[in-house]
Amino acid sequence: MIVAAPYFDATASGQYAAAEPPFWLENGLTVQPGSPAQCRGVDPTRLPGVPAQVAADMKNPANAYFSYADLNGNPRPGSVGCWDLGAYQH
Numbered sequence: 001m002i003v004a005a006p007y008f009d010a011t012a013s014g015q016y017a018a019a020e021p022p023f024w025l026e027n028g029l030t031v032q033p034g035s036p037a038q039c040r041g042v043d044p045t046r047l048p049g050v051p052a053q054v055a056a057d058m059k060n061p062a063n064a065y066f067s068y069a070d071l072n073g074n075p076r077p078g079s080v081g082c083w084d085l086g087a088y089q090h
Contacts, residue, residue: 041082070088072088
């Protein structure tokens, strides 16, 4: 049981008053050498229950950028043949 559950009010003022600008992150969320996130991801087309048509659409070259590339355009899986967790491939 959560006694003081986290609460978010999207209509409250000052939501981002103390937040840093997102562009300050630059590549701060990239996978670093030796990270436990390396080679822990999965090919989304091979997840149990993914319909064949959805998997085919993800593999379609017109859509593959969204499944088979990270946010920087690096291919997935990476050069060692595995998928990294997160938005960036090491």
